[in-house]
Amino acid sequence: MKRIYLDHNATTPLREEVAEAMSKILFSEFGNPTSTHEEGARARTHVETSRERVAQCLGAKSAEIIFTAGASESNNTVLATLLDPELPRRGLITSTVEHPSILEPARQLEKAGVPVTWIPVDRDGRVSPERVFEAADRGPALVSLIWANNETGVLQPIQEIAAGLEHRGIPLHVDATQTVGKCPVDLQSTPIAYLSCSAHKLNGPKGTGCLVARGHSPVHPLLLGGPQERRRRGGTENVAGIVGFGLACQLAHVELSERIKAYSELRDHLWQSLSERIGGLRRNGTSEHVLPNTLNLQFAGAAGEVMVQALDLEGIAVSMGAACHSGSVSPSHVLTEMGLSSEEARSSLRLSVGQGLTLDDISRAAESIARVARRAQEASAA
Numbered sequence: 001m002k003r004i005y006l007d008h009n010a011t012t013p014l015r016e017e018v019a020e021a022m023s024k025i026l027f028s029e030f031g032n033p034t035s036t037h038e039e040g041a042r043a044r045t046h047v048e049t050s051r052e053r054v055a056q057c058l059g060a061k062s063a064e065i066i067f068t069a070g071a072s073e074s075n076n077t078v079l080a081t082l083l084d085p086e087l088p089r090r091g092l093i094t095s096t097v098e099h100p101s102i103l104e105p106a107r108q109l110e111k112a113g114v115p116v117t118w119i120p121v122d123r124d125g126r127v128s129p130e131r132v133f134e135a136a137d138r139g140p141a142l143v144s145l146i147w148a149n150n151e152t153g154v155l156q157p158i159q160e161i162a163a164g165l166e167h168r169g170i171p172l173h174v175d176a177t178q179t180v181g182k183c184p185v186d187l188q189s190t191p192i193a194y195l196s197c198s199a200h201k202l203n204g205p206k207g208t209g210c211l212v213a214r215g216h217s218p219v220h221p222l223l224l225g226g227p228q229e230r231r232r233r234g235g236t237e238n239v240a241g242i243v244g245f246g247l248a249c250q251l252a253h254v255e256l257s258e259r260i261k262a263y264s265e266l267r268d269h270l271w272q273s274l275s276e277r278i279g280g281l282r283r284n285g286t287s288e289h290v291l292p293n294t295l296n297l298q299f300a301g302a303a304g305e306v307m308v309q310a311l312d313l314e315g316i317a318v319s320m321g322a323a324c325h326s327g328s329v330s331p332s333h334v335l336t337e338m339g340l341s342s343e344e345a346r347s348s349l350r351l352s353v354g355q356g357l358t359l360d361d362i363s364r365a366a367e368s369i370a371r372v373a374r375r376a377q378e379a380s381a382a
């Protein structure tokens with residue numbers, strides 16, 4: 001029987017046309033984009049065409065796109081700029097519900113003596129713009145916020161925060177890894193200094209992404225040793241990955257409104273089918289400001305880990321939150337920061353839909369999830 005993959009926030013299946021474009025590069029365009037001969041020039045053309053596609057999808061200029069090995073690298077690169085002793089201002093403002101690729105470098109910055117202000121979230125999973133502005137008035141070097149949370153799908157009020165920070169002259173970095181391809185992102189109308197995103201979250205390949213550094217926003221390369229990416233990221237480019245990323249962005253841009261509609265329909269059908277079958281099912285985070293593809297649900301009294309394993313055996317892939325949390329015993333920091341108890345967090349699952357799913361798949365998944373939840377609830381009550 002067809003497996004039903006409900007973990008599109010962990011990663012997405014590669015689109016067929018993206019795989020084909022990449023395989024053409026791998027087989028016939030092996031040149032190094034830095035080489036000056038014809039093979040190199042052809043590879044360079046592919047990289048630059050892809051840069052334009054990514055830029056267009058995000059409303060950026062192509063010179064502002066720095067290709068990286070994914071959003072973790074992009075996030076680390078931005079935070080590393082704060083170690084520069086010559087910066088006119090010091091300090092970082094970030095939230096307590098960031099992805100580990102922000103949390104961990106932010107903790108390293110703290111250890112290195114850079115002041116970090118941690119903004120909490122409310123029960124809905126959102127930061128208050130006023131709290132960000134209050135902290136920003138103390139004059140930090142950077143504010144870094146996740147746009148859409150990978151575990152709950154909750155969207156932060158980035159437009160409002162970006163406008164308020166522009167007014168104060170404080171640069172904003174946005175981790176838009178889960179947002180691109182699922183919500184409109186237009187850097188022309190949103191004053192963001194840096195943006196991180198990743199190809200594999202929008203049906204592109206793993207190990208490729210970009211950092212957008214707008215205007216003259218400074219970038220201190222993490223990888224030194226080459227002239228690539230205008231000296232902002234050394235190392236021979238992953239040409240096939242970049243081509244896949246460019247095409248995935250182009251497709252996401254063209255298909256955005258139909259994707260939003262299709263994902264919302266699948267997600268709403270899943271929520272409805274589950275809430276009809278499971279009494280007292282709770283949704284974690286706001287249902288108003290949320291990605292069209294994500295549900296984070298609390299199955300009171302059921303052990304999430306047990307459910308993940310049982311569903312896997314029934315052919316359904318779900319997770320307890322971030323991919324890196326799967327298999328770990330500690331409850332999700334995102335959920336506990338929202339005020340859930342450890343027990344509530346441990347009984348929560350993330351269900352994220354995407355391409356390749358039908359409403360029938362969702363109905364079948366809902367039946368299994370309801371059955372498995374009942375069993376898990378009974379087992380923990382026994």
Ligand SMILES: Cc1ncc(COP(=O)(O)O)c(C=O)c1O
Pocket residue numbers: 009010069070071072073099101146148149150175177178197198199207208209
């Ligand atoms: C919000 C967010 N930021 C960053 C990352 C890291 O992205 P990558 O896998 O490209 O390093 C992820 C991936 O799960 C994510 O969801």
